[in-house]
Amino acid sequence: MPQTRCSIFSSCFLTICTFVLLVQSVPAAEDKPQPDERLQKLLKRFPDADKNKDGILTREEAREYRQQLQKRQNRNARPANAxxxxxxxxxxxxxxxxxxxxxxxxxxxxxxxxxxxxxxxxxxxxxxxxxxxxxxxxxxxxxxxxxxxxxxxxxxxxxxxxxxxxxxxxxxxxxxxxxxxxxxxxxxxxxxxxxxxxxxxxxxxxxxxxxxxxxxxxxxxxxxxxxxxxxxxxxxxxxxxxxxxxxxxxxxxxxxxxxxxxxxxxxxxxxxxxxxxxxxxxxxxxxxxxxxxxxxxxxxxxxxxxxxxxxxxxxxxxxxxxxxxxxxxxxxxxxxxxxxxxxxxxxxxxxxxxxxxxxxxxxx
The missing domain is CATH 3.40.50.1820 (Alpha/Beta hydrolase fold, catalytic domain)
Incomplete structure (x- = not known):
């Protein structure tokens, strides 16, 4: 079904919020190249977050991806002609x-x-x-x-x-x-x-x-x-x-x-x-x-x-x-x-x- 502008906006926003909340729920740890169960569950939902495509999501990669999503939200939220x-x-x-x-x-x-x-x-x-x-x-x-x-x-x-x-x-x-x-x-x-x-x-x-x-x-x-x-x-x-x-x-x-x-x-x-x-x-x-x-x-x-x-x-x-x-x-x-x-x-x-x-x- 084609999405309305409102539903697209809401879906994007909820995706960003979900990712932010899930990242925040993962305890701080050193970014060693080893699997963390919660981060890997996050990776299944957001495969693009794996920057180096090695199949393991580090906390640093999660932070960078979160920042990208937030920047995208800010761009979409207020266009130049708003x-x-x-x-x-x-x-x-x-x-x-x-x-x-x-x-x-x-x-x-x-x-x-x-x-x-x-x-x-x-x-x-x-x-x-x-x-x-x-x-x-x-x-x-x-x-x-x-x-x-x-x-x-x-x-x-x-x-x-x-x-x-x-x-x-x-x-x-x-x-x-x-x-x-x-x-x-x-x-x-x-x-x-x-x-x-x-x-x-x-x-x-x-x-x-x-x-x-x-x-x-x-x-x-x-x-x-x-x-x-x-x-x-x-x-x-x-x-x-x-x-x-x-x-x-x-x-x-x-x-x-x-x-x-x-x-x-x-x-x-x-x-x-x-x-x-x-x-x-x-x-x-x-x-x-x-x-x-x-x-x-x-x-x-x-x-x-x-x-x-x-x-x-x-x-x-x-x-x-x-x-x-x-x-x-x-x-x-x-x-x-x-x-x-x-x-x-x-x-x-x-x-x-x-x-x-x-x-x-x-x-x-």
Missing amino acids: VKPTFADVKYGDHARNVLDFYQAQSDQPTPLVIYIHGGGFVGGNKRVNPGFLKQCLDAGISVAGIHYRFIDGKDVLLPEPQRDGARAVQFLRSKAKEWNIDPKRVACFGGSAGAGISMWIGFHDDLANPDSDDPVERESTRIQAIGTFGGQSTYDPIKIKALVGGRAWEHPSIFKAYGVTTAEEALHPTPEQQKRYDESSAITHLTKDDPPLYMVYSEADGPLPANARPGQGIHHPNFGRDLVKNMNELGIENVFIYTPDAKGRNPQREMLEFFQKQFAKVK
Whole structure:
């Protein structure tokens, strides 16, 4: 099936993130020309990483290949003729990564707003918006923002801090409604992978507005009108991921890092405090009947995971979407589930924008 520009972009981005995460999971060692089990598994997935073609992937070769992929991503993310932000690297919070870009659509009336939240396993990624999708939004009279958020570090920044950053960005953008000609009643969030999880968390979570705060940003609502996702995880609870997807998806390096755990025993047998963090960090835990509609796209291989599955394989499995469909249908919440191998002739990127426009039109 021909890929859309959006699916090509998402696939490339997820490949880069997967390689980066897998390289980071291999412990440092001297680069001696001898096999390392995890590096050789990586080589099977990325044969081009073997620079000297000797059949053995060293850590140095892995680092060089990662750098090549990241440079390729940067080239593709912002071509020379890309639209420049109306306002770039605007601070919305205290942390160095609490910055966003804003692209103003030309309109005499306040415009709807679509917020892009990047993926990358909560440890990588960039706020640059897909130029094709950005142009479509601006041409439709919809302003766009792309945000950065704090990366997890396994110690000081854990889940759900990136989600809270995303919610803060929504509040900040609403606080700029008059100045930036935004309609605060028509806001949508979308993203892939981690960005999808953050988007759903914002959409499903109770309003975080604090009307009594001295900070005017905190007095703004975090509620949004629509959500879009690519390869989104309905839960970040490793126990539930294991039951929902099977295999070793729950062993994804970012899942362990997100909660500061190092062993399977810790991950699968959490303390009550840790379980509370699992629940708070997972979007589906917050789902209620008054939550916004969701448009979701999945592309990862379907069906049971193989017995020799890698740690983290299946972390974008369509079962996450099916679980969302089931729960949202029971609550009567509008949702669209797209599995791209079955979607011949369809353009999920364009359809997602149309979905957002449909939801915006309902707002009085």
